[in-house]
Amino acid sequence: MTAKVKSPQVKQRDLGKIIRPIFGALVAAYILWRLYNVFIVEAKYGPQVWVSLLISGLIIGAVYSLIAIGYTLVYGILLMINFAHGEVVMLGIYAGYFVFEAAKAIQVPSSLNPELVFADAYPALSIFIAFIIGMGVSATVGFFLEKIAYRPLRKAPRLIPLISAIGASLVLQNVALLLFSPQLRNYNNPTVMARGNGWKMIINETPVNVPYTGVFTLILSVVLMLALLYLVRNTRLGKAMRAVALDKDTAALMGINVNHTISSTFLISGALAGAAGVMWGLHNGQVFNTVGFIPGIKAFTAAVLGGIGNIPGAMLGGMFLGLVESVGPTALGISFQLKDVIAFAILIAILIFKPSGILGEVLAEEKV
Amino acid sequence: MKKKVLFSLVVLFALVLASCAPAAAPAEEAAPAEEAAPAEAAGDDPCAGDWGCAVIPAGETIKIGMSSPMTGPYADFGVDAENSGLLAVADFGDVEGFSFELIAEDDEGGAEGGAAVANKLVADPTFVAMAGPLFSGATAAALPIYEAAGIAMVSPSATAAFLTEQGSAVFNRVPFTDPIQGAGAAEYLFNELGFTKIAVLHDGEDYGKGLATTVKDEFEALGGTVTTFEGVTVGEADYTPILTTIAPDAPEALYFGGYSAEGAVLANQMKATGLENAIFFGCDGTWGADFLQNAGANAEGSIHANTRKPPASDALDSFSAAYTEAYGVGPVVLSPFSYNSYDASNMLMQAVAAVAFVGDDGSLYIPRAALVETVRNTTNYVGIGGTYSCNEIGECNSEGPAFETVVNGEWVVLQ
Numbered sequence: 028m029t030a031k032v033k034s035p036q037v038k039q040r041d042l043g044k045i046i047r048p049i050f051g052a053l054v055a056a057y058i059l060w061r062l063y064n065v066f067i068v069e070a071k072y073g074p075q076v077w078v079s080l081l082i083s084g085l086i087i088g089a090v091y092s093l094i095a096i097g098y099t100l101v102y103g104i105l106l107m108i109n110f111a112h113g114e115v116v117m118l119g120i121y122a123g124y125f126v127f128e129a130a131k132a133i134q135v136p137s138s139l140n141p142e143l144v145f146a147d148a149y150p151a152l153s154i155f156i157a158f159i160i161g162m163g164v165s166a167t168v169g170f171f172l173e174k175i176a177y178r179p180l181r182k183a184p185r186l187i188p189l190i191s192a193i194g195a196s197l198v199l200q201n202v203a204l205l206l207f208s209p210q211l212r213n214y215n216n217p218t219v220m221a222r223g224n225g226w227k228m229i230i231n232e233t234p235v236n237v238p239y240t241g242v243f244t245l246i247l248s249v250v251l252m253l254a255l256l257y258l259v260r261n262t263r264l265g266k267a268m269r270a271v272a273l274d275k276d277t278a279a280l281m282g283i284n285v286n287h288t289i290s291s292t293f294l295i296s297g298a299l300a301g302a303a304g305v306m307w308g309l310h311n312g313q314v315f316n317t318v319g320f321i322p323g324i325k326a327f328t329a330a331v332l333g334g335i336g337n338i339p340g341a342m343l344g345g346m347f348l349g350l351v352e353s354v355g356p357t358a359l360g361i362s363f364q365l366k367d368v369i370a371f372a373i374l375i376a377i378l379i380f381k382p383s384g385i386l387g388e389v390l391a392e393e394k395v
Numbered sequence: 396m397k398k399k400v401l402f403s404l405v406v407l408f409a410l411v412l413a414s415c416a417p418a419a420a421p422a423e424e425a426a427p428a429e430e431a432a433p434a435e436a437a438g439d440d441p442c443a444g445d446w447g448c449a450v451i452p453a454g455e456t457i458k459i460g461m462s463s464p465m466t467g468p469y470a471d472f473g474v475d476a477e478n479s480g481l482l483a484v485a486d487f488g489d490v491e492g493f494s495f496e497l498i499a500e501d502d503e504g505g506a507e508g509g510a511a512v513a514n515k516l517v518a519d520p521t522f523v524a525m526a527g528p529l530f531s532g533a534t535a536a537a538l539p540i541y542e543a544a545g546i547a548m549v550s551p552s553a554t555a556a557f558l559t560e561q562g563s564a565v566f567n568r569v570p571f572t573d574p575i576q577g578a579g580a581a582e583y584l585f586n587e588l589g590f591t592k593i594a595v596l597h598d599g600e601d602y603g604k605g606l607a608t609t610v611k612d613e614f615e616a617l618g619g620t621v622t623t624f625e626g627v628t629v630g631e632a633d634y635t636p637i638l639t640t641i642a643p644d645a646p647e648a649l650y651f652g653g654y655s656a657e658g659a660v661l662a663n664q665m666k667a668t669g670l671e672n673a674i675f676f677g678c679d680g681t682w683g684a685d686f687l688q689n690a691g692a693n694a695e696g697s698i699h700a701n702t703r704k705p706p707a708s709d710a711l712d713s714f715s716a717a718y719t720e721a722y723g724v725g726p727v728v729l730s731p732f733s734y735n736s737y738d739a740s741n742m743l744m745q746a747v748a749a750v751a752f753v754g755d756d757g758s759l760y761i762p763r764a765a766l767v768e769t770v771r772n773t774t775n776y777v778g779i780g781g782t783y784s785c786n787e788i789g790e791c792n793s794e795g796p797a798f799e800t801v802v803n804g805e806w807v808v809l810q
Contacts, residue, residue, distance in 0.1 A: 072643060079639040079668070087633055209466040211656060213689055223667035223693075233643075236667045311632035313660070313689075315468060321630065353636045363637045364599050364626040 047379065054376060061359040072357065075230040080354045086241040086310060088349020089248035093303035094326035095333070095341035096255065097169075097296035103272045103336040104292050106185060110192040111172055113323020114199035115297050117316065119165035119304025121207060124314045126157040127215045150217035154309075158247075162301035168199070169297025170290060178286075203316035211315045214308040216240070222312050240310040251302055252342050255295070259338060264291055272336075325352075328374050334384025343385060348373075441752075446545030446763035449523045453757045456496035458521050459484065459743060460546070461736075462512040462528035462537065464504035468630070468656035471685050472529055473501065475729035476551060476736040478722050480526055482714065483740035490748045493759045497740070498522065502533045504654075509533025513540035522546065523761050524743040524770075526736065531555035531602040534566070541565055545763035547770040549742050549791070551735035554679075555601045556609075559788040565767050567789035569735050569742070569780070571796055573602065576678060576700050577609025577652075579795045583698075584610075584648055584676060585617040587809075592620045593676070594646040596637070596661065598653030599626040606678055607652035622646045629657060635664050642669035649673050654680040659689035662697055674698060679796065682731050684724075687804055694804070700796040701731045702780065704808065711779040738778030742791075746770045 065071075094116055101109045130146035130153040137143050146153045176195040180188045216222055225238035259265035267288045270278040279285050307322065308314060325348060333344025348370055355369040356362065377384065442448035451457055461480050463473030477499040484497045500515065502508030509528050516522050517540060525541055525548040528534045534553040541548055542565050550558075550568040554576065558566060584590045593614060597607035604626065611621045622644035627634055638661070641649070649670060651658050658681035665675060675697035677686070682699040690697070705711055714737060718726040726733035746769040751761045773791065774784045783791040798809045 072640065076639055076643060080636050083633065083635045083639070204466065209470045211468050211685065211689060213691070223663065225667065233669065236669070238667060307632070312663070313632045317467070318632075357636065357640050362626060364628055366636075367628065 051376075051380065058359065061361070065358060065360040069360070073231045073233070075233040075235050076357070077354070078228070078230055079235050080357060081350065082235070082237060082241060084350035084353030085346065086238075086244050086349070087353065088346035089245045090303050090307050090310075090322065090345075091326045091329045091349050092342045092345025093248050093251060093299045093306075094322055095329040095345045096252070096338060097300045098327050098330040099333075099335055099338055099341040100268075100292050100296045102330070103338075104268065104289055105177065105181070105188070107177070107188045108192065108327065108335075109172075109177075109296075110189065110323075110327075111176070111195040111199060112296070112300060112326070113319035113321075114196050114203075115165050115168050115172070115300045115319070116304040116307070116322060117203060117319030118168050118199065119161040119301030120308045120314050120318055121203065122164035122301065123157040123161040123305035123308045124212060124214055126160050127153065127217070130156070130217070131215045146215070146217040147219075150219050153217055154220065158302060158305050161305040162298040165301025165304060166294045166297035169293040169300065172297075173290060173293040178289075200316050200320075207316065209316060211313060214312045214314065216309055216312075220309065222310065238310070240306075244306040244310050247302070247306065251299060255299065256338065258295070264288070268292055325370070328370060332374060332377055332384060334386040337384065337386050340384055340386035347385075441762040441765060442760060444762075444764045446767075449521060449761040449763060450754075451493055451521050451759040451761070455521050456494050457490065457523060457747060457751075457759070457761070458496055458498050458516075458519060459740060460512075460516045460522055460525040460527065461497055461499040461740075462502045462509060462516075462525065462533060463499065464508075464530065464533075465499070465501040467503050469504045469530070469654055471683060471729040472504070472552070472732065473499070475726075475733055476527065476529055478718065478729075479551075479726065479733045479736035480740045482717055482721065483526075483737045483744070486714075486717075487741060487744045490744075490751050491753050491759055493751075495744055495747075497526075502528055502530075502537075504530040504533060506532050506536035509535075509537040510540060513537035517541065517544040517546065523747060523763065523766060524548070526551065526740040526743055528553060529732070531558060531605075532600050534558055535601055538563055538566055545767060547743060547746065547763075547767045549739040549770060551739040552679075552730075552732040553602075555605045557601075557605070559790055563789065564771070567770055567773075567785050567791055569739055569778075569783055569791045570679075570702065570732070571792050571794055572790065573606045574609050575794075576796045577606050578613045580650065580676065580678065580700060580798075581610045581613035581617060581619075583798055584650070585614060585619050588648070588674075590619065590647040592622055592644070592646050593648045593650055594623040594641045594644065594673075595621050595625075595650045595652070596623070597626050597651070598629050598657050600629065600653065602680060603651075603653035603678075605652070606680075607650065610650050610652065627653075627657060627661075629653075631657070632660060633664075634661055635668050638664055638668035638670055646670075646673055648676045650676045651681060652678055655683055655686040655689070659686050659694075662686075662690040662693045666693055679731050682799065682806075684728050687801065687806075694801045696800060696802075698798055698800050698809065699806075701799050701806075701808075702735065703794055703797045705734055705780045708779065714779050734778070734780030738776075738780050738783065741778060742773055742776055742783065743770060745776070746773070 097112050131144050133145040135143050135145050135148045172195055176191045177188050180191055220239055225236045227234040228237055267283045270283055271285055271288045275285050329344035329348040330341045333340025352366050352370055356366045461477055463476045465473035480497045484495045500512040502512045525546050527550055528537055529552050531553045542563055548566045552570050553568055554570050554573045556572055556574050595607050595611045597603040611624050615621055623641045651661055658677050662675045677699040679700045682701045687694050715726055746766055749769050750765040751759055754760045771785055776783045785791040799806045800809055
């Protein structure tokens, strides 16, 4: 009996072994053929186009990375996907929006310019306040989200908190709809950081715009990611987080306060989401109640791409996804409406060939 | 065990029945429109035919529907349409002692919402006519449902060409159509502005893509070059990659078929992607207060299509005054379709008044087939936005668009 049961399994695995490389080779051949067409046969775009696309990709990738870290941290510790994370980002975007509205409304008349407003008089300070408040709001939302929606379900089967997360996401979207109306609003950036302004880089006799908001986004997100890595690797809280991720019960026996550690994880992932939100607002400008949905889904994809539960993986996955989305359609010479298809096709390919993601699925021990 | 088998058999039978029942109806639906006679043509029963009569019991209102996006990025369109429709209902008054009521539902401008609203409304037996839907995508999805229920429709703004080309008996519209607008835009770009090289983008929706395709074909037919024809994904906040790849061809204008949310993002990012010398050329979907607010200084100099300014009349003045008083803004600020919505609701209510009669039981009877036919036969209806005569496929307007540009944050009509 046992022998009979085993043999078809072996056969199936063999089939998979044959099909996968063939599938992979076909995909690779298609990509190479398209790249050959675009770069060598058509050669339509000069280097300035590619540099410009790379810049867009890096900026959006940096935002994805920060959001993806939130997914990965929570997954590493609770083994659940926090699908309300995009809404945490959305509330951070709103918080920043209101700070800039206030900063534009407060008058600080000077002798030179009687119409001067706070945001233009102290742009660095108003941006700093926007980030502090945006991160604070998002961290608070993340903290209470865990307390209300996830903690009562911690012992429940793994699907239950997932459904609770989707419910929380809908609730937050509609709370924002009621509070802030469905109207689409625009970030009121300080004048020096106006969207679209930037350094002009001359490549191939064509000016390429390097937006201030983009450079700022990229630098700040790298700083925040390094700070997070330091926190997880070198502090007591980080050690506790890694221990809880490895084994909750044993960690509790060793005197680690598990609830406190999980709450801290939600605070940290919320704060990063808030920072990503304010960056998103400064760079892209749009705010409405479902603005967090698309970056949330993309960042989740990025987290899975890099290996969910793995912090450097989330950073890498976010950057990779941003670049693919930005450069992909042009490099493959296909329609821009298919850019999400490219992103998700890559996700499927990664899941087929390396189901644990690019860097593997880890958070405990060497996970970081 | 036996019970279970029996039960599942019963369930299966019920399912088969349920799936068969509605399939039979649409097969004959087109016929009654031509056969049914108006109520006044005495003799035979006006309520005969598949659609029958809407019966409004004494004390109930006659329901006019409105299906429009009232939340989300296109909410301004829906709010404006509802405002205008409410004024129309308030102005029209009673029919045989029965008053009208406007039921405005949110379809979010999309196909799913359009179908959901249609299913919800047709379940109400006192619902007789639809002054919408506003968007072409929602209309395409909802049309079969209204058609099956015999609901007379006049859309104030669904402009996709194919909507009237499917042989629908119930669907009519008062805006200029996309082919007319597209041809007008291509001609304006080529002849008036003297451009020979443009890029064309669209949002991939029924309305935007149809319009963009017309502009591309017409512009090329005139002898111009279209450097890029591409779709963008709806709801994104960053279109710099696609704009970057357009820039090396140095088009003189960027035509966009779509709505103001995406249009404003494109107009904003053109300045930072090497397209600062190209003109943003939008359509009647990008026209409106939303675009001015979201594009700010980047809106200056952009060109958009809009309905022609209506001829001056007392009705227009009193509508404008009532609108401003009730909602704090003037008409045609939130969207270009205020007058159209008002006229569409009025055309429907006038048709209802023409066919409705009070039965022996004191209820109001509205023969649906006669109503559908009366709306289709509208001739020389003088509305506040213009004079409408519906042709045999339901086009009630043959005027072309006017083009407007933005100067110092205000719309200015171009000659």
